[in-house]
């Protein structure tokens with residue numbers, strides 16, 4: 006076991022998140038068609054001074070890496086001061102941005118800060134598709150230019166591609182475009198529900214037939230399995246478990262803080278477990294019946310619908326998605342994806358064309 010794995014295990018046991026994502030603002034210069042952010046309460050966002058206090062509390066908790074996101078984080082006045090403060094505390098810094106507000110000297114400044122990773126949303130290799138999704142003409146050119154420049158100066162860049170019914174045919178080209186530039190591609194199919202009723206991002210979800218179409222393509226299948234997905238890196242789903250084990254990192258090493266200072270047990274879970282304007286982070290995380298309830302919910306024994314589900318080995322069940330649908334059993338996103346993958350793998354098994362791996366979980370856990 007490597008040093009990082011050992012550290013991660015230690016933090017897991019103590020329920021200390023290794024990395025915490027902070028939404029520093031809900032404001033954004035783009036208007037992505039699938040955006041889940043509610044863009045409400047813009048006047049009650051924490052100030053940079055408040056966020057510095059949050060960083061101090063995260064530092065005291067033992068958190069090692071801070072991931073800043075938005076909205077568009079570069080829309081936040083004083084964001085450079087916050088990033089410098091994080092580095093001053095000797096914490097690792099990652100950001101998620103569309104990069105359209107950056108110029109080359111900003112990119113140089115990020116490198117000088119010793120940034121660990123810049124995650125950039127890239128929806129297609131075609132400008133017209135990307136710009137249609139961001140609803141901002143010229144955004145593809147700006148985003149790709151900045152992603153390419155950041156790589157040229159030696160910054161680690163991850164392209165984050167949400168696969169929707171608008172761009173699912175572009176996976177191979179996006180993969181190649183990223184790899185050619187030294188950018189690490191990452192794909193994800195889970196479209197989040199909107200934070201309010203004004204939007205309906207789920208209308209852009211893939212149908213079962215489209216998921217089957219993707220997995221039937223050997224090249225796409227290999228790309229999807231060989232690029233780390235959101236679930237692999239953040240949720241860390243477990244495939245071997247006892248009844249008392251939690252199925253994922255919710256409430257343990259996954260933590261999300263929104264622009265208002267509300268704390269969530271993971272980025273998909275829509276109910277806050279506390280408010281940093283009122284309580285300390287230590288009390289919210291360690292002295293809180295709400296968190297206890299989330300941890301109890303996350304135990305394998307409580308995923309009752311999954312116990313006898315035919316598709317369980319093709320699924321990363323997400324309790325947050327189930328709660329979002331006001332259900333206690335399965336959810337439509339997991340169900341659709343798991344059964345589509347199962348169908349393809351059974352067809353491949355029948356034709357003896359499966360990849361040289363015994364099961365999907367081998368892929369997902371490697």
Ligand code: SF4
Pocket residue numbers: 310311312314315316317318320321322323334335336339340341343344
């Ligand atoms: S498809 Fe639904 S019931 Fe089956 S394993 Fe996934 S979340 Fe559980």
Ligand code: SF4
Pocket residue numbers: 236239240241242253254255259270271272273274321322323324325326
């Ligand atoms: S509840 Fe879902 S999004 Fe949250 S950590 Fe678990 S699998 Fe990931």
